[in-house]
Amino acid sequence: MAFRQQSSTMLVALPLLAATALIVLASSPARADRCDDLAVQLKNQVDGLNVGRTAANVIYLSHPLAKEITLGCPGRNVAHQLFAKATSRKPTPAFFELVASAGAIIFTLPKDDMRNGASRCIKRMGLFAGDDVSMRYRRLDMRCSRTKADASITISRGTDE
Numbered sequence: 001m002a003f004r005q006q007s008s009t010m011l012v013a014l015p016l017l018a019a020t021a022l023i024v025l026a027s028s029p030a031r032a033d034r035c036d037d038l039a040v041q042l043k044n045q046v047d048g049l050n051v052g053r054t055a056a057n058v059i060y061l062s063h064p065l066a067k068e069i070t071l072g073c074p075g076r077n078v079a080h081q082l083f084a085k086a087t088s089r090k091p092t093p094a095f096f097e098l099v100a101s102a103g104a105i106i107f108t109l110p111k112d113d114m115r116n117g118a119s120r121c122i123k124r125m126g127l128f129a130g131d132d133v134s135m136r137y138r139r140l141d142m143r144c145s146r147t148k149a150d151a152s153i154t155i156s157r158g159t160d161e
Contacts, residue, residue, distance in 0.1 A: 035059060035073035038080070038106065042071065046101045065098050067150055071106065074159070080106050081156040091122055091151055103155055113138055118153055125151070 039051045039059045049069075052060035057073040065087070072081030082103055086095045100115035107114070117137035121144040124133045132145045143154045 033073070035071070035080075039071055042102055042105055045105055046098065049098075049102070063098055065092070065095050068152075069098075069102070071102075072156070077159060079157045079159050081154065082106055083152065083154045085150055085152040087150065089146055089149065089151055096122075099153060099155075107140060107155070107157060109138055109140075114155075117142055118155070121153055122151060 035057075036054070036059070039061070042061070043049050043051050046063075048063050048065075050062045052062055054060070057075055059071040059073065061069045061071060063069055066084050067087045068083070068085040070081075070083045072078060072083065074080060082099070084095070084099050084102070086092075096115050096119050099118045100111045103109065103114035103118070104111040117140065120137065121133060121135055121142040124135065125131055125144055125146055131147070132143075134141070134143045136142070139157065141154075141156050141158065145152055
């Protein structure tokens, strides 16, 4: 007799517990993707940066100093990726500041280190190294390239680091 009484109270308590769990889950705010949060953080901390659309794990950003700037979201091989294309073949110091500011937020490194790494990568391009340079700096992969009209830099960190 005692067993029947416990099972009937459990039958009543189980739906009540499930309803309470649904209310708690429904009342919690929806969380955006971590990459979207990072893009909003970039927009708030870098002057003049605007967040555009998202397509195929890439968030397109815009800034007056860059012809093109994107934030690559984590994927199979890359944790995060920053791509920036300067408006000229020889980037201005303001462009390096933009890359350093964004890179410092994305990769959680000091801004001075990001500025030094980006400027080293761009300055290595030339007669001996060519127009496509890859290097490692502070556990980051940096790839710089240039054409007759513009220069670009890609900074990324692998998922294994």
